[in-house]
Amino acid sequence: ILNVEQSPQSLHVQEGDSTNFTCSFPSSNFYALHWYRWETAKSPEALFVMTLNGDEKKKGRISATLNTKEGYSYLYIKGSQPEDSATYLCAPLTSGTYKYIFGTGTRLKVLA
Amino acid sequence: GAVVSQHPSWVICKSGTSVKIECRSLDFQATTMFWYRQFPKQSLMLMATSNEGSKATYEQGVEKDKFLINHASLTLSTLTVTSAHPEDSSFYICSASEGIIVTEAFFGQGTRLTVV
Numbered sequence: 001i002l003n004v005e006q007s008p009q010s011l012h013v014q015e016g017d018s019t020n021f022t023c024s025f026p027s028s029n030f031y032a033l034h035w036y037r038w039e040t041a042k043s044p045e046a047l048f049v050m051t052l053n054g055d056e057k058k059k060g061r062i063s064a065t066l067n068t069k070e071g072y073s074y075l076y077i078k079g080s081q082p083e084d085s086a087t088y089l090c091a092p093l094t095s096g097t098y099k100y101i102f103g104t105g106t107r108l109k110v111l112a
Numbered sequence: 113g114a115v116v117s118q119h120p121s122w123v124i125c126k127s128g129t130s131v132k133i134e135c136r137s138l139d140f141q142a143t144t145m146f147w148y149r150q151f152p153k154q155s156l157m158l159m160a161t162s163n164e165g166s167k168a169t170y171e172q173g174v175e176k177d178k179f180l181i182n183h184a185s186l187t188l189s190t191l192t193v194t195s196a197h198p199e200d201s202s203f204y205i206c207s208a209s210e211g212i213i214v215t216e217a218f219f220g221q222g223t224r225l226t227v228v
Contacts, residue, residue: 004155034216043116043219044207089156100146100207100217102156 006090006103013080014111020076021106023090027071031095035064035075038087038105047075047088080110114140116208118220125196125227133191133223135206141186142208146217147179150203159204162189196227 005024013019025033032051036044048057053068061078077084087107091100115138125131135145144163148156160176162168162183170176178200180192189208193200205222209215 043221099158104155
C-alpha cells in the first residue's frame, strides 16, 4: 500500500506571507503526481499534474516541484491571499494500477 | 474545466434503508469513475473503480453487496448504500476520468451521509 504523507497537517499564515507544503510518497513505480486544491463545500480542483523528475509547474502565485527519485513534491504559495484558504491534496499515481492514493492534505488558513 | 455533478450533497436516512448517490459528468464522457469515502481527519480512501458497461472493481475490504456501484452510461455512475447503518455515515465523493488510464480526474462535490 502506498503511504502518502503531507506536512504540515494545517497552518495559519498572514496575508502576504509565502508558504510551502510537502508531499512524501514511495518513489517506486511512480507514474504521476497530482495536486488538488479543495475549498469547503466545493469540488477538489486540479492544480498541477507532474510526471517527470525535476518538473516545476507554476500557476499564478502557486508553484510546485517534483523529485521522483527521493519521493517528494513541494507546493509553494507566494504572497498568500485569503482566497488561497483551502485544503491542498497531493495524489500520486503508480504505474500499473493508475489509481490515486491521497494524502490527508494540508489545511491552509490565510488570515486577512 | 470539466464538470462533475454529484447529488445529493447531503442526506440523512434511517438505519436499514438504502441510499443512492449519483455522479454525473456534464460535459465529457467519463470512461472511468472512482468512488471514495472519507472519515473525519483521514484521507480520501478509494472504494471502487468502475468502467462504463463493466462491473466495478472494489478495493480490499469494501463490501460490494453493501456498496452497489452502477456505471450504465458514459455520463452517470451511481453508488447505492444498501441497508445503511450508522457506521456507514461518512463523506462520499466521486471522480471521473475520460480515459481508462487516468491523466486527470474531475471530482464531484461530495455527499455527506448520516444514518440515524
